[in-house]
Amino acid sequence: MIVKAYGAYAGDKPLEPMDIERRAPGAEDVEIAIAFCGVCHSDLHQVRAEWAGTLYPCVPGHEIVGHVTAVGAHVDGFKVGDMVGVGCIVDSCRHCNPCDEGMEQFCEKGLTGTYNSVVADAPGHTLGGYSERIVVNGKYVLKISHKEEDLAAVAPLLCAGITTYSPLRHWQVGPGKKVGVVGIGGLGHMGVKLAHAMGAHVVAFTTSESKRQAAIDLGADEVVVSTNRDEMKAHAGSFDFILNTVAASHDLNPFLILLKRDSTMCLVGAPEHQHPSPNVMLLLFGRKSIAGSLIGGIAETQEMLDFCAEKNIVSDIEMIPIQQIDAAYDRLVKSDVKYRFVIDNASLRA
Incomplete structure (x- = not known):
C-alpha cells in the first residue's frame, strides 16, 4: 500500500512530500487512517540528525490519532471506525521481564519505535505519523474515548x-x-x-x-x-x-x-x-x-488516556498543515508555541 507522507532524505535537508509503502494488514494488525499527528521535539532532533543513528528517509511522528480502517482476523477489541491512537512504541520482544510486566518502554531486547527502528518492512525501518495511514500490531494500538471534536488535542497525550x-x-x-x-x-x-x-x-x-x-x-x-x-x-x-x-x-x-x-x-x-x-x-x-523516566508502557498509556478522558484533559495545541512543518520546527527551537504543534494530516492531500 502506497501512501502520502512527509519526511527528509538527510539531516540538512528540509522535509518534503514523499510516497511511502505500508505493509498490508496481517491477522494481528490494525490499519489506521491518521487524522492528526503531534509534533514532538524528538522529531526535530531525529530528523535533523541531532541525535545519532537517524535512518533515512526519515518520516517522524509518534503522537498519532485517527480511525480504524481495517482489523486483522486475530485482533480483539477494535472495529472499523473506532477512534484510536499510536504512541512511541509499535512493537517489543514481548518476552522479557519488562514486557511481561507491561513496561515495554524498557524492553531488554529494545523496543521498536514508531519511526527510526529497524524492521523487515520497506524501507527497512519504521516510518512515523507524518503520513496518511499506518499499520500497527493490535497490541500496540490504544483506544481513545474523548469526544471526536477533541481528537486533535488528544494527539500529544501519546507522548507528552x-x-x-x-x-x-x-x-x-x-x-x-x-x-x-x-x-x-x-x-x-x-x-x-x-x-x-x-x-x-x-x-x-x-x-x-x-x-x-x-x-x-x-x-x-x-x-x-x-x-x-x-x-x-x-x-x-x-x-x-x-x-x-x-x-x-x-x-x-x-x-x-x-x-x-x-x-x-x-x-x-x-x-x-x-x-x-x-x-x-x-x-x-x-x-x-x-x-x-521514559514514556510508559502500553497498559499505562491506556490508563493515562482513560484518566484524561474522565478529567476532560487534552493538550493545548496549535494546528498546522504539513507544509509548515519546517517553520514549526524553527519555532519549536525558540519555544514559540503554546504548547504543542499538531499536524492536520488531511493537508497531505493538498
Whole structure:
C-alpha cells in the first residue's frame, strides 16, 4: 500500500512530500487512517540528525490519532471506525521481564519505535505519523474515548501526556503532596494539568515572568520564576517531588535545594547536551534523588488516556498543515508555541 507522507532524505535537508509503502494488514494488525499527528521535539532532533543513528528517509511522528480502517482476523477489541491512537512504541520482544510486566518502554531486547527502528518492512525501518495511514500490531494500538471534536488535542497525550503521567503515578503524586513542575512547554504544561488533576499542590517553575498567568490558567497553585533567588529560597526543602521537563542543559542544583529529605527530582526532558554535574553534597545531605523516566508502557498509556478522558484533559495545541512543518520546527527551537504543534494530516492531500 502506497501512501502520502512527509519526511527528509538527510539531516540538512528540509522535509518534503514523499510516497511511502505500508505493509498490508496481517491477522494481528490494525490499519489506521491518521487524522492528526503531534509534533514532538524528538522529531526535530531525529530528523535533523541531532541525535545519532537517524535512518533515512526519515518520516517522524509518534503522537498519532485517527480511525480504524481495517482489523486483522486475530485482533480483539477494535472495529472499523473506532477512534484510536499510536504512541512511541509499535512493537517489543514481548518476552522479557519488562514486557511481561507491561513496561515495554524498557524492553531488554529494545523496543521498536514508531519511526527510526529497524524492521523487515520497506524501507527497512519504521516510518512515523507524518503520513496518511499506518499499520500497527493490535497490541500496540490504544483506544481513545474523548469526544471526536477533541481528537486533535488528544494527539500529544501519546507522548507528552504519558511522559509526564508515568513519573507522577510512579512517585505517587496526589492529595497532600507538594509537586514542582519545571518548564512550561509541551511536556511541562501537561505535567501541570495532570498533577493538578491528581489532587496535588502544584508549583510551576518558569524562567519567564510573562508565563506566570499562563501557568495558573493551566492549573498551577503557585508560580515561581526560577531566576528569582528570593522566590526560590522561600520554597527551600518543601517539595515532595519535582518533575523537571526542561529539554535544555541547565543547572540542577537550585532545584535539589527545594526537595524535602528522601524526595526525588525526575528528569523527563532529553537535552541535546548533558546537564552540568550536580553538587553531590546536596544529594548526601537529605538522601535526595535524581531520577529519570521514559514514556510508559502500553497498559499505562491506556490508563493515562482513560484518566484524561474522565478529567476532560487534552493538550493545548496549535494546528498546522504539513507544509509548515519546517517553520514549526524553527519555532519549536525558540519555544514559540503554546504548547504543542499538531499536524492536520488531511493537508497531505493538498
